[in-house]
Amino acid sequence: MNLNKAMIIGNLTRDPEVRTTPSGQSVASFSIATSRVWKNAEGQKQEAVEYHNIVAWGKLAEICGQYLNKGKKVYVEGRLQTRDWQGQDGVKKYRTEIITENMIMLDKAGGATGNATGGTSYSQPSRQNSPSSQPVEESLPEEEEEIKVENIPF
Numbered sequence: 758m759n760l761n762k763a764m765i766i767g768n769l770t771r772d773p774e775v776r777t778t779p780s781g782q783s784v785a786s787f788s789i790a791t792s793r794v795w796k797n798a799e800g801q802k803q804e805a806v807e808y809h810n811i812v813a814w815g816k817l818a819e820i821c822g823q824y825l826n827k828g829k830k831v832y833v834e835g836r837l838q839t840r841d842w843q844g845q846d847g848v849k850k851y852r853t854e855i856i857t858e859n860m861i862m863l864d865k866a867g868g869a870t871g872n873a874t875g876g877t878s879y880s881q882p883s884r885q886n887s888p889s890s891q892p893v894e895e896s897l898p899e900e901e902e903e904i905k906v907e908n909i910p911f
Contacts, residue, residue: 761836763855765809767791769829775822785818787811813857824862834859
């Protein structure tokens with residue numbers, strides 16, 4: 758049995774960038790910062806920040822592009838994926854990303870931070886293959902086809 762699952766809560770470091778693939782599928786990319794705080798042996802407060810590359814596909818990408826922006830607190834759940842490419846300098850480059858399957862906005866509309874139970878959740882329909890490895894036509898049930906602004910509780 759294998760498991761590839763990543764769950765993070767953090768703040769967006771930049772607004773999502775939404776693009777459309779040649780096949781017409783939406784893809785959003787953004788970055789989330791997480792931090793951890795501890796005291797060292799001398800009792801001084803220490804902090805370390807990690808930056809995570811996030812990718813969302815399909816309707817979830819459109820939702821991220823519409824409702825997320827820099828500084829917002831968000832919960833992201835997905836799987837880790839590393840891609841590689843040849844740089845212009847001929848050097849092979851790598852990038853590890855979290856491919857989002859579920860996203861919960863944790864900030865309330867007024868800007869105050871909420872919690873996971875008070876957030877608004879959006880999920881990506883599950884797929885067996887990565888959208889980047891194969892073009893996949895997304896088919897959502899009819900009731901999930903369109904998200905109406907008046908149905909969003911914030």
